[in-house]
Amino acid sequence: MDTHIWKNIGPLSEIPVRGARRLCFGHEGKPIAVFRTGADTFFALIDECPHKAGPLSEGIIAGNTVTCPLHNWVIELDSGNVAAPDEGNARSLPVRVEGGELFVGLPVRELA
Amino acid sequence: MNMIANPLEHLVVIGNGMAGMRTVEELLKRDGAAKYRITVFGAEPHVNYNRIMLSSVLAGDKTIDDIVINTHEWYAENGINLITGDAVTDINRSIRTVTSASGLTVQYDKLLIATGSKPLAPPIPGLGMPGVCAFRDIADVDKMLDAARTQKRAVVIGGGLLGLEAAWGLKQRGMSVALVHLMPTLMERQLDAPAAQLLQRDLDRRGIAFFTEGQTEEITGTTHAEGVQLADGRFIPADLVVLAIGIRPNIDLAKACGLEVNRGIVVTDDMRTSDPDIFSVGECVEHRGSVFGLVAPIWDQAKVCAARMAGDINALFAAQALSTMLKITGVDVFSAGALTAADEADDEITLRDDNRGMYKKIVIRDGKLVGSVLYGDVSDGQWYLQLMRDKTDVSELRDRLVFGRAFAEAGSAVSTGPDFAAMADDTQICGCNGISKGTICCAIKDKDLTTLSEVRAHTKASASCGQCTGLVEGLLAFTTGVTTEKKIPAICDCTTAGHDEVRAAILAQSLKTMDAIRETFGWKKPDGCHKCRPALNYYLLCAWPGEYVDDSRSRFVNERVHANIQKDGTYSVIPRMWGGMTTPAELHAIASVAEKFQIPSVKVTGGQRIDLLGVKKEDLPAVWADLNAAGMVSGHAYAKGLRTVKTCVGSEWCRFGTQDSTGLGIKLEKMCWGSWTPHKVKFAVSGCPRNCAEATIKDMGIVCVEAGYDILVGGNGGIDVRVTDPLTRVATEDEVMEYAGAFMQVYREEAHYLERTAPWIDRVGIDYVKKRLVDDAEGRAALNARFLYSQSFAQSDPWAERANGTDAHEFARMPELV
Numbered sequence: 053m054d055t056h057i058w059k060n061i062g063p064l065s066e067i068p069v070r071g072a073r074r075l076c077f078g079h080e081g082k083p084i085a086v087f088r089t090g091a092d093t094f095f096a097l098i099d100e101c102p103h104k105a106g107p108l109s110e111g112i113i114a115g116n117t118v119t120c121p122l123h124n125w126v127i128e129l130d131s132g133n134v135a136a137p138d139e140g141n142a143r144s145l146p147v148r149v150e151g152g153e154l155f156v157g158l159p160v161r162e163l164a
Numbered sequence: 165m166n167m168i169a170n171p172l173e174h175l176v177v178i179g180n181g182m183a184g185m186r187t188v189e190e191l192l193k194r195d196g197a198a199k200y201r202i203t204v205f206g207a208e209p210h211v212n213y214n215r216i217m218l219s220s221v222l223a224g225d226k227t228i229d230d231i232v233i234n235t236h237e238w239y240a241e242n243g244i245n246l247i248t249g250d251a252v253t254d255i256n257r258s259i260r261t262v263t264s265a266s267g268l269t270v271q272y273d274k275l276l277i278a279t280g281s282k283p284l285a286p287p288i289p290g291l292g293m294p295g296v297c298a299f300r301d302i303a304d305v306d307k308m309l310d311a312a313r314t315q316k317r318a319v320v321i322g323g324g325l326l327g328l329e330a331a332w333g334l335k336q337r338g339m340s341v342a343l344v345h346l347m348p349t350l351m352e353r354q355l356d357a358p359a360a361q362l363l364q365r366d367l368d369r370r371g372i373a374f375f376t377e378g379q380t381e382e383i384t385g386t387t388h389a390e391g392v393q394l395a396d397g398r399f400i401p402a403d404l405v406v407l408a409i410g411i412r413p414n415i416d417l418a419k420a421c422g423l424e425v426n427r428g429i430v431v432t433d434d435m436r437t438s439d440p441d442i443f444s445v446g447e448c449v450e451h452r453g454s455v456f457g458l459v460a461p462i463w464d465q466a467k468v469c470a471a472r473m474a475g476d477i478n479a480l481f482a483a484q485a486l487s488t489m490l491k492i493t494g495v496d497v498f499s500a501g502a503l504t505a506a507d508e509a510d511d512e513i514t515l516r517d518d519n520r521g522m523y524k525k526i527v528i529r530d531g532k533l534v535g536s537v538l539y540g541d542v543s544d545g546q547w548y549l550q551l552m553r554d555k556t557d558v559s560e561l562r563d564r565l566v567f568g569r570a571f572a573e574a575g576s577a578v579s580t581g582p583d584f585a586a587m588a589d590d591t592q593i594c595g596c597n598g599i600s601k602g603t604i605c606c607a608i609k610d611k612d613l614t615t616l617s618e619v620r621a622h623t624k625a626s627a628s629c630g631q632c633t634g635l636v637e638g639l640l641a642f643t644t645g646v647t648t649e650k651k652i653p654a655i656c657d658c659t660t661a662g663h664d665e666v667r668a669a670i671l672a673q674s675l676k677t678m679d680a681i682r683e684t685f686g687w688k689k690p691d692g693c694h695k696c697r698p699a700l701n702y703y704l705l706c707a708w709p710g711e712y713v714d715d716s717r718s719r720f721v722n723e724r725v726h727a728n729i730q731k732d733g734t735y736s737v738i739p740r741m742w743g744g745m746t747t748p749a750e751l752h753a754i755a756s757v758a759e760k761f762q763i764p765s766v767k768v769t770g771g772q773r774i775d776l777l778g779v780k781k782e783d784l785p786a787v788w789a790d791l792n793a794a795g796m797v798s799g800h801a802y803a804k805g806l807r808t809v810k811t812c813v814g815s816e817w818c819r820f821g822t823q824d825s826t827g828l829g830i831k832l833e834k835m836c837w838g839s840w841t842p843h844k845v846k847f848a849v850s851g852c853p854r855n856c857a858e859a860t861i862k863d864m865g866i867v868c869v870e871a872g873y874d875i876l877v878g879g880n881g882g883i884d885v886r887v888t889d890p891l892t893r894v895a896t897e898d899e900v901m902e903y904a905g906a907f908m909q910v911y912r913e914e915a916h917y918l919e920r921t922a923p924w925i926d927r928v929g930i931d932y933v934k935k936r937l938v939d940d941a942e943g944r945a946a947l948n949a950r951f952l953y954s955q956s957f958a959q960s961d962p963w964a965e966r967a968n969g970t971d972a973h974e975f976a977r978m979p980e981l982v
Contacts, residue, residue, distance in 0.1 A: 066973065070691070070717035073973075090691045107733045110721040112694040119694035121721040121729055126694070 056157030085109035102140030180206025183446025184278030190470030209249035222333030290383030312337035315403035498545035502535030596628035722802035744772030753794030771808030814851030823868035825851035905948035
């Protein structure tokens with residue numbers, strides 16, 4: 053059984069290749085960012101760097117990573133883990149594509 | 165009377181200065197403590213300090229504590245009885261005693277007179293007045309610093325080493341300084357006329373006013389010095405007058421007790437006076453008709469004197485060829501031996517480049533080097549001095565000698581710094597202390613020294629004037645092998661290719677996309693990373709103007725959204741204020757924008773503009789639209805590109821302004837705005853050498869002078885403050901513009917991404933930049949043309965574009981659909 057509420061956030065074309073968007077709704081009071089890589093894969097993370105809460109959606113995207121614009125921490129888009137030597141995790145959220153539109157999954161119980 | 169004889173002889177030293185204390189140090193090295201108990205009298209109330217460095221204290225480069233040579237603890241540890249602030253007033257040779265001003269009388273077995281010198285003071289009326297001082301000891305420096313704090317105008321009398329250093333020090337302390345010199349040219353004993361003229365020109369540019377051929381007739385004033393009256397009628401107002409016309413040996417005590425004196429206290433090769441129990445060293449002595457004012461021969465005297473006192477009967481003093489250096493930051497002067505050919509048989513070879521402020525002269529006699537005067541580039545000075553001392557036959561090198569060691573020895577024009585491996589062990593590294601390469605290398609190896617301060621502590625090399633610090637550091641690296649061969653750093657972890665390699669390939673192989681570059685060099689990650697992507701994007705943009713399309717996804721957020729991200733994710737907005745000028749209308753518009761968008765902070769920046777801090781990203785286009793409507797455009801305060809051109813008000817308003825610095829600054833800003841560069845670029849234009857626009861710490865600084873414009877490059881503030889290097893002087897604004905365009909372009913084309921002009925110039929050398937811009941007029945014009953061409957694509961206001969809809973998606977949040 054699907055434990056997520058899937059939010060449609062619009063057509064894929066709204067997000068540039070190697071780009072990101074901050075969503076107009078948040079999650080547990082935190083902003084959400086969706087990312088599109090050069091290989092056209094999509095990811096979603098809480099839009100706060102584990103370091104000093106920098107907006108990851110403004111970072112440079114290379115491969116499956118994004119670099120925080122404030123202090124250059126590198127975050128893995130799939131897991132939200134921070135690349136060594138720094139440590140930490142920016143929570144990741146599931147995404148799926150249906151009919152050219154992008155959906156982000158928010159955990160059900162936390163929506164309740 | 166105590167009849168128990170002390171088994172140690174009593175050595176009394178008169179004078180706690182550099183010469184006397186160096187002799188004591190040398191004596192202790194020779195186990196002198198087993199032979200003597202030592203008493204030292206000093207007239208000054210201080211421990212022993214490095215008098216040579218007083219000019220550095222005056223200029224603010226060092227503190228008094230920095231120049232202390234021996235502390236109280238050192239005297240105590242070595243069992244030396246130090247009596248300071250009590251001058252010896254009498255020597256009684258018949259009963260072998262000395263008596264001090266306070267009435268203290270001590271008996272000596274051996275006496276060392278090291279009373280140094282006194283400032284030369286001709287009978288000028290007004291000399292004794294308050295506000296007049298010499299430049300000789302800490303008390304003088306204190307007086308000068310006091311004056312600099314409360315008063316404005318200083319006149320230094322004397323254009324020799326000491327006078328120039330005093331003038332520069334007072335200038336550094338913010339006084340306006342005039343220098344009076346009796347002779348037509350400065351430092352005439354050390355410099356020939358062309359070198360002296362370059363020196364005067366450079367110091368004149370730095371704001372010291374010169375009165376050469378000026379005979380001081382009187383220091384005027386009633387209760388305090390008010391000015392200097394010259395014999396030819398010229399009058400120079402002054403609050404402080406510093407007399408630095410020279411020194412004379414202090415021979416009063418020696419003369420009074422009947423020792424043989426002439427100009428100085430006469431000593432033989434063993435440093436003994438006419439009384440065999442009395443030695444003398446330093447500036448007070450006369451040896452074979454010569455007196456001494458430089459430190460190197462005095463250190464030799466101290467060695468010989470100490471050896472003799474310790475019982476070595478073979479030590480002899482012989483004066484060697486001497487060199488002189490001037491301690492004024494950024495003014496490099498070297499002089500040794502003959503200044504000019506003595507007759508037709510002598511060869512004089514000169515190399516002179518007025519634009520670059522460089523002058524080299526060597527004098528050759530009978531196939532040997534007998535003199536050298538260097539100005540601007542003094543790196544070969546110590547080598548020339550060594551050739552002179554060794555009386556090396558230089559006939560073979562004659563044609564190349566003046567071009568310096570690297571060229572003369574290798575036949576190659578590439579200078580790579582001194583070749584320590586090829587350097588003979590007896591090559592002198594530290595001229596002040598007479599320390600050779602061999603001595604330093606042995607100390608490093610035997611004592612496992614790893615730092616410069618350790619080498620200084622153990623060998624004294626570079627511990628006096630400090631000019632040879634670079635050489636000593638190089639030798640330390642050479643001996644310990646700590647610095648290995650330099651590897652060219654790769655752009656990032658994605659590749660092994662370096663910046664230069666990639667830039668060359670972009671042009672040579674017509675690589676026009678990032679993918680093409682990454683493929684050519686076998687990048688490890690197909691997408692690159694946050695380090696290489698912005699670099700490659702810039703390199704392509706620079707190489708193919710009008711052709712390569714900027715990749716906003718490879719830009720740091722600031723350059724992508726044309727504002728500076730702040731720590732809370734909001735942005736700051738700085739509109740351009742050309743040359744720091746603004747209008748009431750612009751200020752109204754800024755105020756309205758700040759109120760309308762509830763911008764929390766409004767701040768005046770260091771670059772003469774106004775910063776609106778805390779703007780929300782989605783508000784940016786509307787903020788820009790309002791600013792655009794008032795005629796303002798992006799200040800690029802976020803860009804690796806031209807930021808500000810800081811100016812002073814210049815000749816339009818300022819009573820000191822020599823040119824229209826504001827107007828020129830605006831022209832420069834209008835020419836250079838919008839360009840992308842490897843790192844941020846800041847300009848400044850000052851209307852006179854007072855330099856209110858702080859042009860000497862900018863990437864390019866223009867300092868206006870009566871004769872035109874001095875162009876300075878490679879400065880920056882920041883963590884490692886770097887003062888600009890002078891590039892050249894030009895006569896017209898048009899020339900300034902061409903140099904500016906050419907400088908921007910050579911920096912754009914050749915520096916590494918994220919390398920500011922300061923480290924870039926440190927890496928390639930200012931001589932290289934001069935070669936490209938000053939020596940090569942055609943190349944300069946071509947660079948400027950390429951810059952202007954590239955600007956034709958770069959100069960559109962990114963704010964206006966975005967206020968009109970470009971990248972609209974960037975500033976809007978994703979709409980909520982469900």
